[in-house]
Amino acid sequence: MTVQAEVAARVVRLGEHTGARIDGVRLGGDLDAATVARIRAALLTHKVIFFRGQQHLDDTGQLAFASLLGTPTLAHPTVPGQGNAAVLPIDSDYSKANSWHTDVTFVDRVPAISVLRAVRLPPYGGDTTWANTVAAYDKLPEPLKALVDRLWAVHSNAYDYAASVDEARIGGVDVKFQSYRDTFESTVYETEHPVVRVHPETGERALLLGHFVKRLVGLTSGESQALFQLLQQRVTQLENTVRWHWREGDVAIWDNRATQHYAIADYEDNPRRLHRITLAGDVPVSVDGTRSTTRIGDASHYSALA
Numbered sequence: 001m002t003v004q005a006e007v008a009a010r011v012v013r014l015g016e017h018t019g020a021r022i023d024g025v026r027l028g029g030d031l032d033a034a035t036v037a038r039i040r041a042a043l044l045t046h047k048v049i050f051f052r053g054q055q056h057l058d059d060t061g062q063l064a065f066a067s068l069l070g071t072p073t074l075a076h077p078t079v080p081g082q083g084n085a086a087v088l089p090i091d092s093d094y095s096k097a098n099s100w101h102t103d104v105t106f107v108d109r110v111p112a113i114s115v116l117r118a119v120r121l122p123p124y125g126g127d128t129t130w131a132n133t134v135a136a137y138d139k140l141p142e143p144l145k146a147l148v149d150r151l152w153a154v155h156s157n158a159y160d161y162a163a164s165v166d167e168a169r170i171g172g173v174d175v176k177f178q179s180y181r182d183t184f185e186s187t188v189y190e191t192e193h194p195v196v197r198v199h200p201e202t203g204e205r206a207l208l209l210g211h212f213v214k215r216l217v218g219l220t221s222g223e224s225q226a227l228f229q230l231l232q233q234r235v236t237q238l239e240n241t242v243r244w245h246w247r248e249g250d251v252a253i254w255d256n257r258a259t260q261h262y263a264i265a266d267y268e269d270n271p272r273r274l275h276r277i278t279l280a281g282d283v284p285v286s287v288d289g290t291r292s293t294t295r296i297g298d299a300s301h302y303s304a305l306a
């Protein structure tokens with residue numbers, strides 16, 4: 001542990017519940033263990049952390065750094081990586097993630113952490129917002145906690161896309177968007193997760209929902225929708241969120257076990273591209289110790305990249 005590293009990394013909080021910027025760190029595969037530990041601790045506390053000025057990173061450097069925090073997965077269970085098998089391009093040309101979600105919740109081993117690097121940014125707009133799902137659970141009144149503690153949800157990559165994304169706002173579904181959706185759903189997965197999962201590292205309870213939820217187990221579709229909306233409103237309450245305005249060279253890292261996020265599609269047809277590396281996670285566990293179960297699909301190829 002070097003004293004220099006301890007002094008160099010400064011954690012600047014961005015809100016009561018969610019987000020911190022870390023200054024004074026040059027990300028890369030050569031970071032010392034003390035700084036990596038500090039980054040990890042800040043991530044667990046603040047749920048999403050941001051680094052400015054990382055223009056020196058390319059995909060290889062991003063992957064080398066991300067590997068210090070965990071085991072990279074394939075880019076996606078169904079969408080192939082570009083260049084490197086672990087790198088998922090988030091490109092406005094064929095996809096805009098402008099609805100609230102946690103990444104890849106339709107498989108049993110939901111990724112633990114995502115590391116996102118700005119590659120090309122629009123001249124205006126294109127911020128991303130994160131919400132803290134632990135704070136959302138904590139702030140529920142006791143009767144609602146008792147209800148959700150025992151509730152389960154079915155998550156699928158063949159979710160109701162039109163219900164969660166306003167296509168008019170993103171210019172309608174064009175051919176590239178449709179072809180991306182077809183790839184995205186080329187193998188269908190369905191997994192049952194507890195609505196409240198116990199975080200494997202912090203022991204905190206977090207709401208596990210987002211746009212891949214198809215229905216709540218045991219409820220009618222109308223009841224599912226009503227309760228889902230009530231809980232999503234709790235998650236996305238602005239006090240639970242942080243909004244990041246990207247600059248070139250920025251890197252954001254989120255704890256995918258304790259957050260949802262939303263990429264704001266307010267930059268018209270301007271190109272926007274970020275590269276994501278996703279780190280493997282555990283199978284979620286409910287408050288009574290029951291593990292999530294995949295009902296449809298086998299995602300065993302996805303979770304750990306050799």
Ligand SMILES: O=C(O)CCC(=O)C(=O)O
Binds near residue numbers: 097103127128274
């Ligand atoms: O475009 C963004 O800012 C985030 C997209 C997204 O949902 C992701 O990278 O997982």
Ligand SMILES: [Fe+2]
Binds near residue numbers: 097101102103261
């Ligand atoms: Fe995402």
